Amino acid sequence: MAAVQDGPMELDAEKEAKPEILSDGTSNLSGNTASGTLSSSPLTAAPAGGAPKMEDQQTLIAVLQFLKRNKLSESVEILRREAGLGEHQEGSQATDGSGGGKGDGDGGDANSLLSRVSITSAAAPQSMPVKKDQPDVSVVLSAYSQQGDPPLYQVYYSGLKNFIESVLDCHRAELSQLFYPLFVHMYLELVYNNHETEAKAFFDKFSGDQECYYQDDLHILCGLTKKEHLKGNEVLLDFRTSRFVLHISRDSYQLLKRHLQERHNNQIWNIIQEHLYIDIFDGMPRSKSQIDSMSGSLAGEAKREVNKAKVFYGLLKEPEIEVPLDDEDDEAENEEGKPKKKKTKKDSLGSKSKKQDPNAPQQNRIPLPELKDSDKLDKIMYMKESTKRIRLGPENLPSICFYTFLNAFQGLTAVDFTDDSSLLAGGFADSTVRVWSVTPKKLRKVKSAGELNVIEKESDDVLERIMDEKTASESKILHGHSGPVYGVSFSPDRNYLLSSSEDGTVRLWSLQTFTCLVGYKGHNYPVWDTHFSPFGYYFVSGGHDRVARLWATDHYQPLRIFAGHLADVTCTRFHPNSNYVATGSTDRTVRLWDVLNANCVRILTGHKGPIHSLAFSPNGKFLASGSTDGRVLLWDIGHGLMIGELKGHTDTIYALKFSRDGEILASGSMDNTVRLWDSMKAFDEVETDDFTATTGHIHLPDNSQELLLGMYHSKSTPVTHLHFTRRNLLLAAGAYNSQ
């Protein structure tokens, strides 16, 4: 299962294409197993180095200090005599240690500090008694009573815990962020160094303190008690290879640093240096709720600078298409409307699209396929339909049509509608893809080559003649995959269908012949999702190998590989302007990738569970993401910030869709409900000025209930897909579940 176990497959042409993260992981892991020093601290190495005597002595000295301070002079004498320690020894070491600690002015020079701390590590306990705080006494005492190194971990951790709990409230919340990464790293180090019982004890003692949204990871962690287990476990691999990112205000950071230096708590400091990335910002410390809303991902929050890149989220200019007016007039007359008014409307629409959006990418930033005649026809259809579109709003909710899959015993795993809502595709766990015609028009195959030869090519109805009437049926089954189909996506021109499967391939199907055209092999692991670009030609896929790949339909190898997620890429979506790709992952982050250079331009953290659905708003400005924890988060792409949280669902959200004008967000979930949210209100309430502030965090109003416009139950049918027709009718799809 581990992505590291890539077999011989990587030897072939795929090799260059291998994502960085994979090779990183491999090397890192081998490094770990080979040397074992990568992360082991000086302290843990110390006993192995054969200096137990030194250790003992230190403890003894520490005890002496304690006794002295408590005015137990007799005991001090006795102990000193029995241990054979000189008073000078103790004093000199104490000054030495404290000097080393004080020499460090600020934490900017991490390396020097680290080295100093390491050097003075042996003397650390001695320096502690100098300070008058309670925690260090307990540290020393427990060290003494347990006579070993690993137990110190508990001491260190509880020392830090006591410290953090004693600081001012405003700092406590920020510093509490340290608990989880430290806990995990300390636990892993214990496991790594074969201190099984200590690791267990450590876990038992402190796992209860962790935030509830880390429960899943803790479950995995608790099952892991042997060094050998570390080898194949991806979650831990991620932890060890990536730095956990924390946002901490400068004040809080100073506080922490001072504490650690004073205690010479080098074990913790080591971990902070090696495995954590502390992003320090100036300004007010954040509140607990602010922190909670952003944390939860596998690797902490996103670094601020990664979200600094400019994202051209505007829409591309619509190609100018002359709408045949006569057609329109006919229709207008038919519907007793005023043709003149409509024309002006159209003009205004046209002029709007002619204006270049300042946030839009250059028209040719990504080469896009040229429009074919049929595409233009479709665009005209689209415009016509959109004039009849219902304007939705809180007072005007959409009607919902539910497409229920009956007798789907094999398991419905994915659904997609074409943009014009004429076709419906379902991916099934039995490896088949089924396509249904939603309209009365039946699905027909193109005739065989021999029969096509006979057809007179000049005839007007040649497009009609090439279809084989005998094959007309309401649905077609596409066989080809050898594993459950996890993702399906129609091309915008309705000629192709993509399906991604557990067998590691993405397949391109022709909807003319209902045969498989290409199998794209690149992911060597299950491909969880795939999505066509809104302009066709390109598509993106993401899978268990933790990368998303950009493909063009006429290339059998990926054009771009988007690597960076720490766990499976579970869902992929194209930005409406086709220049960006959003991916959701099991590592509980959403990333936005630039198609042009495959750079990660946004990392959005805040989800507390794997992300299973994504949706861009039609104007390209916002992104909605839904996860297994039943929450929908709204993001501002331009600023890379969370702007809303929609709570209400009680199970995984598998479907998200904005209405055609973006006023309503529909979410569909495993809990058999469709919920409609007032996305306009959610977006409007955020003052975008806040974003420009350097802090870059906003206070999220808890207004899910106000934003919830409606909740609609299905009859034990989980909602797998949602789609707004061009006239803003909401289509939902799911398989009836009889259990």
Next chain:
Amino acid sequence: MTEREERRFAEVPRESIKLMAESSGVELSEEVAALLAEDVCYRLREATQNSSQFMRHAKRRKLSVEDLNRALRWSNTETICGYGAQDALPFRPLKEGELFFVEDREINLVELALATNIPKGCAETMVRVHVSYLDGKGNLEPQGTVPTAVQSLSEDLLKYYQQITRAILGEDPHLMKVALLDLQSNSKIAALLPYFVYVISGVKSVSHDLDQLNRLLHMVKSLVQNPYLYLGSYVRSLVSSVMYCILEPLAASINPLNDHWTLRDYAALLLSHIFWTHGDLVSGLYHQILLSLQKVLSDPVRPLCSHYGAVVGLHALGWKAVERVLYPHLPAYWANLQAVLDDYSVSNAQVKADGHKVYGAILVAVERLLKMKALSLTLAAEGSGAGLPGTTTGAVGFRENSPGLSPPPEPLSEPPLGIASHLQAGGAGCPWEEWTPVSLPAMYCELYSFFGDSLAVRFSTGPPLGGATPPGPCQPLEGRKEPASSAPNLENTRKMPQLTASMNISPRRDGSPRMEPQPPSLAATVPGRSLARSSSSSSSSSVSRSRSSSSRPGRSTSQSRDIFPKARFPLPQAGPPAFSFIIGGRQMGRRCQGRRFQTSFTPTPPLTTHPPRAYAHKLPVIGRVSKPVRRWTCSHYSLHLPL
């Protein structure tokens, strides 16, 4: 938290590891076993965690064996086979030794392969679209018969619904019984009624399966009997489902081995029950039912089983329905039936058998019609006193009198009071609108012309009971016993199983009974003549004639009258007509002694000493028709009437 964490996950004990190793012939040391056990635990956990990903992407809540196998496959481990079944595996302990195991029954492949009940393939995956919410509001219009406001149903109710339907439609007869009983008595299932009605409307899709049809009908019965349910307009849906079972040429009828006749009988009973108990909920229901029954009856294209259903249905709806629909139709229908019955070709055998069924059904229906009519006449005569002549129509007379009877002799006739009036007010063009009551004698005559002695076999006169003398009919006549005074009659029965009725009624003079504006008056019936007739004609002419009359389909009524000059009676001016007969056995009737049924058209004055109650008391015993309506399921409606 910490306490909970102590046992953090399931563990495989080292003993198990050792056992497994031993079973494959490897001896493990304690240490190795411990290490292995720990590793096994970890790998199991890892596999489980990985498999959950497949579950999530398959958009399921339940982790399946397949998920685990996929996880194993991707970690290059052999997959586990043999656990893919959907059903839960029973996990059992073994008493001796603390052993737990998954039950793994041996399956006889030969049996499986040669089994005749080939499992049906899964239904085709399909997509059904349905407007769930209009403009963000619940769609208030009912979809079919099921309302869409499903959200009002609690989980418990849904579960109940599932369990009940599963139990009723399942294989276990005991479960079914329990479910039906509950359905019959549960007071909290009103919200589920539309669902059950919907399930029942599924009769149309299981017309090949008699068993299922039966179960659905039982469900109807339970629902109808549930005192807490207000059926409302769902009655219509239920009735249409039941009517389907009565009238439609079910797919199951194709196979002559299937006893769809019983189903139809049962459905007919059910229909009448629904109608009597809930008929007032839907206006015009009776009218509609009669209309559809009549339509079927008058449609010669329909198969005989449909006709049978129509007849049984009419019969179940009461003798008035028979009188109004079946009786006027009989002349037209007879021709068709006769044609079928006369065709002796081999290919026609099955149809002919069916024809006999219909014949029997009609016979039973008209028999009861006669019986009830006679009864009603009697009561009319009794109730209306001497002033009221015997010419009063049965219906009217009965209507006036029945409320006065403490145990209604024919309990079923109470509801039709309202219905009959409705019928009169029914829509224009209904064929029985201008229906005029036919007098009993006329009816008998006409019916006799069709059935001949096979009708007669069911009615027989006893010895003269002194019809003119009032106390005559009041003799205690126990239905089960031969009347004391009927020794010659007994001989008669023995000698000739087919007994003709000897009635003191006057025949019709002219052709169609419907054209007769005035029921013929019973002129001067002489009781003594009836006896003479029974002894003379029944033995000689009727036996020879009955066949001939029935074999001539086109025979007009006038002809038959000619043949029966004896049936011409003078009007019973002098005294009230006495009417007594013995019901013969079954059609074959050799073993049965026949039962005596007697009534008399006695005027009231002589009867003053005997209030009508005396009759009422006796009637149930005599006719066996007047059992309490509660026991409507019992066989007294059935055509297999063990008379």
